[in-house]
Amino acid sequence: xxxxxxxxxxxxxxxxxxxxxxxxxxxxxxxxxxxxxxxxxxxxxxxxxxxxxxxxxxxxxxxxxxxxxxxxxxxxxxxxxxxxxxxxxxxxxxxxxxxxxxxxxxxxxxxxxxxxxxxxxxxxxxxxxx
Amino acid sequence: xxxxxxxxxxxxxxxxxxxxxxxxxxxxxxxxxxxxxxxxxxxxxxxxxxxxxxxxxxxxxxxxxxxxxxxxxxxxxxxxxxxxxxxxxxxxxxxxxxxx
Amino acid sequence: xxxxxxxxxxxxxxxxxxxxxxxxxxxxxxxxxxxxxxxxxxxxxxxxxxxxxxxxxxxxxxxxxxxxxxxxxxxxxxxxxxxxxxxxxxxxxxxxxxxxxxxxxxxxxxxxxxxxxxxxxxxxxxxxxxxxxxxxxxxxxxxxxxxxxxxxxxxxxxxxxxxxxxxxxxx
Numbered sequence: 001x002x003x004x005x006x007x008x009x010x011x012x013x014x015x016x017x018x019x020x021x022x023x024x025x026x027x028x029x030x031x032x033x034x035x036x037x038x039x040x041x042x043x044x045x046x047x048x049x050x051x052x053x054x055x056x057x058x059x060x061x062x063x064x065x066x067x068x069x070x071x072x073x074x075x076x077x078x079x080x081x082x083x084x085x086x087x088x089x090x091x092x093x094x095x096x097x098x099x100x101x102x103x104x105x106x107x108x109x110x111x112x113x114x115x116x117x118x119x120x121x122x123x124x125x126x127x128x129x130x
Numbered sequence: 131x132x133x134x135x136x137x138x139x140x141x142x143x144x145x146x147x148x149x150x151x152x153x154x155x156x157x158x159x160x161x162x163x164x165x166x167x168x169x170x171x172x173x174x175x176x177x178x179x180x181x182x183x184x185x186x187x188x189x190x191x192x193x194x195x196x197x198x199x200x201x202x203x204x205x206x207x208x209x210x211x212x213x214x215x216x217x218x219x220x221x222x223x224x225x226x227x228x229x230x
Numbered sequence: 231x232x233x234x235x236x237x238x239x240x241x242x243x244x245x246x247x248x249x250x251x252x253x254x255x256x257x258x259x260x261x262x263x264x265x266x267x268x269x270x271x272x273x274x275x276x277x278x279x280x281x282x283x284x285x286x287x288x289x290x291x292x293x294x295x296x297x298x299x300x301x302x303x304x305x306x307x308x309x310x311x312x313x314x315x316x317x318x319x320x321x322x323x324x325x326x327x328x329x330x331x332x333x334x335x336x337x338x339x340x341x342x343x344x345x346x347x348x349x350x351x352x353x354x355x356x357x358x359x360x361x362x363x364x365x366x367x368x369x370x371x372x373x374x375x376x377x378x379x380x381x382x383x384x385x386x387x388x389x390x391x392x393x394x395x396x397x398x399x400x401x
Contacts, residue, residue: 080204
């Protein structure tokens, strides 16, 4: 819903999204509020042992950050591409009744072209987890 | 009301910050992020024009910009990974294999 | 100042600061996380421009997919050592000069741009009565047919190219 001035039609305030703003404010308040409460209330006696990942466990060896496998990258990349495809499907599905059989045909062509890529990736073995 | 030129100036400001990052950083990943920043600033100006001209074309163009940005990120980062395998650095001033 | 102007002022200041943070952080992970905050601000700005669906795909694609891709690559390359080295190239002063000049001329040229009537048919009321996604869909799949099909080819190139480049050779 938009609030408009009488003479200037461009002024637009998305007041439908006001609850989202309230939600954000509450989320920030609760998040930072609890952290602040902890800082204020807790006793402060720092020593090195407390910084270990496991207080009574083995002392840590080596880097905590280890190298990821490239397989994760390929999966994430395929996710990005098919995410974009799904975003193109949304307005098509909403406007489907207005577009008719022609809209169906063009979307089938779009999906077919991406299906070629999907089959290629499958044959190439990018989905195998070895 | 907010005039159109405010949005365009904001977009120009963000674009030039992206240009600064692109030209001055050594880390290739942050150079890619600067490119994404520039694409986003252009998207802001496109959506602003679309709203003030009361036309949908700018917003449709944003779709294609986002598509190209996704493809660019996928390919560019894949090139980065392929390069890193042969020559483990991502500092642009150390990538000088082709220098005479 | 009216309420929309105050809100725009907040967004402008916050987005400028966030962009500066994005391009100046030493650790690329911090850079990506500031970028995430910046994208949420951009999505909110799109809501003020009556582009709900663009705001949604800004969150879904940019914040949800592309930034995850960047984070994965940062994790993949494991750049612990590089975080202690210097972050700018030696020509950084020139690049500041170039970008300041760039923004100066851009503001000089487009700084007081306005829309000359008559504007197009898609007013806020028309979009509201039809729904934003419906309006986008009708324009995208009738007027922009060829670019839409070319977009699928771009995505095909992205899939094949990234798999060919990133996957190790299978003997």
